[in-house]
Amino acid sequence: MEKYLKNKMINIYMPKKKQIKQQKKPQVIDFFYRTNYSATTVNEFTEIWNKVYNSIPCLQCKINPVEIKKEIFDIHEPRFGILRKNYCLHCWLQKVSLTHDPVRKV
16 A cells, blocks of 8 residues: 555645735825935035025926925035925825825714
């Protein structure tokens, strides 16, 4: 009997796990991204800041300005720059409301 079992191949089929595809959700956190606006002196940087302030448009609606902030890119060789967000507050709130359930009043 042992010889018979050794020569015979036994196939055991295991049921496969069902793979559930998760829907892609839009990114709800709007990070600050580096721009090309930079300068090595404070005077140059303040001129750039005054020109750019409230003039960088939203990537989605292209109307409202986005939030920007100042940043020091390099400490050893002074380089000041501007960081920006991709979406204005209005467009960002629309994206968040798509991914989360509405708040219910109790």
